[in-house]
Amino acid sequence: MLPSVDFRPTPEQLELRDAVRAFLRDDPAVRSRSVREDGWIIGYDPEFSRRLGARGWIGLTWPRRYGGAERSYLDRLIVTEELLLAGAPVAAHWFGDRQIGPALLAHGSETQRAELLPRIARGELCFCVGMSEPNAGSDLAALETRAELRGDEFVIRGQKTWTSFAAHADYCYLVARTDPEARPHRGISEILVPMDVPGIEVRPIRDMVGETHFAELFFDDVRVPRAQLIGELHRGWYQIMQQLDYERSGIERLISNAPLWNEFKTWARDEGLTRDPVLRDEMAQIEIARFAGRQLIYRVASALSAGQVPGREAAAAKAICTEIEQRVARVVAAALGPAGLLEAGAPGAPLAGRAARNLLYAPAYTIQGGTNNILRNIVASRALGLPLS
Ligand SMILES: Cc1cc2nc3c(=O)[nH]c(=O)nc-3n(C[C@H](O)[C@H](O)[C@H](O)COP(=O)(O)OP(=O)(O)OC[C@H]3O[C@@H](n4cnc5c(N)ncnc54)[C@H](O)[C@@H]3O)c2cc1C
Structure with a gap:
């Protein structure tokens, strides 16, 4: 509770x-x-x-x-x-x-x-988080990047992808396989890898918006001291699950595009757009959903304050709130119409550019940090006790 x-x-x-x-x-x-x-x-x-x-x-x-x-x-x-x-x-x-x-x-x-x-x-x-790989995203336990313990060193070889901030980071919080013989969820460890050691290559990925905040990350016999291991050897999986609870539970899952939404509300009112009953209804529904989402996130934060790590509530909050962000992106872009595609600051379209950018970025909200399908699986199993196929 x-x-x-x-x-x-x-x-x-x-x-x-x-x-x-x-x-x-x-x-x-x-x-x-x-x-x-x-x-x-x-x-x-x-x-x-x-x-x-x-x-x-x-x-x-x-x-x-x-x-x-x-x-x-x-x-x-x-x-x-x-x-x-x-x-x-x-x-x-x-x-x-x-x-x-x-x-x-x-x-x-x-x-x-x-x-x-x-x-x-x-x-x-600045940190980047090296979890996802070309063949391991939702099924993170399938990860193949290998960190072999040789004496007092890990020797790391493999590839990560979608690694946000990899081009800027001082350290990569890397999740790698340290025991290839163990079952998939076992034999995984977390290692803090300084990004300036030899053997690391960062190849930026350009997203639909044109931004390059994430990258592919290659490790070619990268050597780091054993002292860079976080927690217990081979027990990283359990630590990762806890880290993801922190990653998923924040207010950024609800208000990443709040500046656009807040400015849009004022603009729509000033321009008389809110006289349209359909738009007015959509805006009211979004406001109600945002209010409820905020209460959920406050509850999760208060559980964290009480020393609990509320994994299933964090998963539910992220699934619900990120879909609200996507509704915001859709409603703003639809209300602006073609004007939303103009350059930022074009006359008569103060939110232009930003609305189009946000619409293009919005699919990421329900993917990054675990897709909403996976979050619903967590709620199904941890909160409702349903079996997973
Ligand atoms: C903007 C952005 C930033 C990111 N930053 C990082 C980062 O910094 N570090 C990092 O490690 N990763 C990062 N990621 C990667 C992200 O965590 C993965 O994209 C995500 O976990 C999904 O994995 P995938 O892309 O391999 O998709 P897949 O796992 O291949 O999933 C494809 C589809 O199948 C569905 N699916 C898969 N398995 C199931 C299942 N069991 N039940 C129901 N549906 C299922 C998924 O919901 C999805 O719709 C980032 C992604 C984005 C978009």
Whole structure:
């Protein structure tokens, strides 16, 4: 059972929200962004991440001795919600803050924590996550990248794909097979690979929008010390499942395109488009769905604050909320019509370019971090006890 949530913010939380808003209002990188959607994917700006880190707003929930602020997951949710609503360029630190930090806290060695967590909290480190492969996506346990332990070193050979931020990252959080004889879910380990070691090749992939935020990643006899292993050898699968719960449960699964939606609502009202009962109804339905989705995400954050890792609720929240994001993209593009395909800022079409970009990007919402089919399987098995074929 998830704990009940008191949705009234405390005075400290209101203060935190006001401080983040004031910072974002004045920050030059936020003010100058022309596309405000998907800031956690395409908004790579290490200087911004450092400014945020200097305020103490990265690693907010972590112990103080590792550079954190020992605040709650609800507090972190307040900060991330404000960042995404403002369209801030948060991509450089996003994975580190969201999942690598918690993974290191749960499974990392004391040396790894002491060395890496304060740097993540200062916004100095960018991570990529090397899970998917050409023949292993939804069925991640089919992964073939091999990390062979030879003495005190891992020797890594294989290929990852769709690796977001691979071209910028300082480290790859790599999932590799360390025991090829074991059953698929066993014999997998997590290894932190510095991206500047010899033998790594990054080949950027261009997506439908024209952006290159992800890449193919090749490992050709890459050597890293055994000390780079995270947690237990061959037991990575169980650690990965927990990491995915963190990856799936955040507010970015609901409000990646909120800047577009919020500006669209004002524009549609000003232009009189909302006199159309069909559009008005669609907009109302989306608002209701967004309200319900937000409550779900707040419940998940409050469970995390209470020390639970709510895997099935996180899966349900991501499946529901990402489909709302896709509805936003469709409704905005349809309402703008051909004007939505014009260049950004064209006369009479203030949201043009951004609406088309978002429509093209939106299929990714229900794929990245695990497809919605897989998330529904998780809900079916973990929440409803249904057998999986
Ligand atoms: C924008 C973006 C960023 C990404 N970033 C990263 C990253 O940083 N690191 C990383 O490792 N990966 C990343 N990925 C990859 C992502 O995790 C995978 O694309 C995803 O897990 C799906 O795997 P796949 O593409 O191999 O599709 P497949 O697994 O081949 O699935 C194809 C279709 O079959 C369905 N399907 C498969 N198995 C089942 C089943 N058992 N039951 C029902 N339906 C099923 C799927 O739902 C899907 O519709 C990213 C993807 C995108 C789009």
